[in-house]
Amino acid sequence: MRDEELEQLYARLEKPLCNVVYRWLWSMDEAQDVVQDAFVRLWRMRRRVDMTTVEPLIYKIALNAAASRRRLKRVWRWVSLDTIRAPFSTAPPTDEVLSVREERARVRHAVEALPEDLRRVIMLCEYSSLNYDEIATPLSIPAGTVGSRRHRALRRLRQALSEGKTDA
Amino acid sequence: MREDIRVGFDSLTPPPGGLVGLRRRIKEDRARRARGRRASAVTAAVVVIGAVGWAGWRGVPDPSVASPDLLRAWIGAGQLPSPTEPLTLSESARASTAIQRVDLPTEEVVFYLVGFIQD
Numbered sequence: 411m412r413d414e415e416l417e418q419l420y421a422r423l424e425k426p427l428c429n430v431v432y433r434w435l436w437s438m439d440e441a442q443d444v445v446q447d448a449f450v451r452l453w454r455m456r457r458r459v460d461m462t463t464v465e466p467l468i469y470k471i472a473l474n475a476a477a478s479r480r481r482l483k484r485v486w487r488w489v490s491l492d493t494i495r496a497p498f499s500t501a502p503p504t505d506e507v508l509s510v511r512e513e514r515a516r517v518r519h520a521v522e523a524l525p526e527d528l529r530r531v532i533m534l535c536e537y538s539s540l541n542y543d544e545i546a547t548p549l550s551i552p553a554g555t556v557g558s559r560r561h562r563a564l565r566r567l568r569q570a571l572s573e574g575k576t577d578a
Numbered sequence: 579m580r581e582d583i584r585v586g587f588d589s590l591t592p593p594p595g596g597l598v599g600l601r602r603r604i605k606e607d608r609a610r611r612a613r614g615r616r617a618s619a620v621t622a623a624v625v626v627i628g629a630v631g632w633a634g635w636r637g638v639p640d641p642s643v644a645s646p647d648l649l650r651a652w653i654g655a656g657q658l659p660s661p662t663e664p665l666t667l668s669e670s671a672r673a674s675t676a677i678q679r680v681d682l683p684t685e686e687v688v689f690y691l692v693g694f695i696q697d
Binding site for chain 1: 587589590591592593596597599600601603604607
């Protein structure tokens with residue numbers, strides 16, 4: 411793999427990859443950082459990379475890096491005082507902003523509640539342009555399992571979101 | 579279903595400058611790896627020099643890291659014993675093999691006559 415090929419791949423996949431990784435870290439800056447890290451790792455192994463399967467491979471690297479960063483964040487959150495600090499804002503939020511925030515918080519809560527295996531499948535199905543076979547490869551599962559996990563993930567999300575609305 | 583999760587599943591745009599950032603990171607990684615290779619080479623050289631120095635300091639030369647000339651010098655100085663069996667034969671071959679060293683005017687070449695009995 412040449413440098414130009416790597417850059418073209420990055421330009422094409424940055425957005426979908428960032429969107430997938432974002433659902434692990436909930437920060438676009440961090441998501442971009444993880445995605446760039448994944449590409450640096452890919453660059454290191456460029457001599458043995460098969461270009462026909464590079465897309466599932468980069469998703470696999472990015473997902474593992476995101477899960478690892480998330481674990482690290484949890485440890486740091488546990489040992490730091492950030493958890494008890496409220497976010498600071500000078501202007502009072504409008505109703506519309508509040509509504510969007512609430513909606514996002516609800517969805518985030520629902521996604522957070524998903525087990526790791528279901529989350530990986532649903533995010534790859536939603537944001538990547540990979541088909542079931544290609545999603546199955548980085549996750550080391552049969553293609554049929556991708557479909558069943560996606561179905562289970564959507565059912566859980568639907569349930570969590572409808573419960574959230576009822577509570578509100 | 580998709581209506582329910584549309585807000586959270588919005589496709590967000592990454593911060594600008596992603597490709598520039600990637601190029602910078604690859605450049606840094608290249609430099610770091612080059613520094614690492616240089617450090618490994620220096621470490622290996624230090625280890626070899628240290629091993630030879632340590633062996634010399636202990637008064638026991640290490641034949642595995644010496645050149646043939648140095649080996650001869652060590653043997654000549656009595657620091658290493660002369661080889662007792664310059665041609666090694668297996669136990670089973672000794673009964674049927676005869677060897678004789680041929681005297682030559684040079685020490686650079688060692689010549690043996692080897693004869694063996696074949697059944």
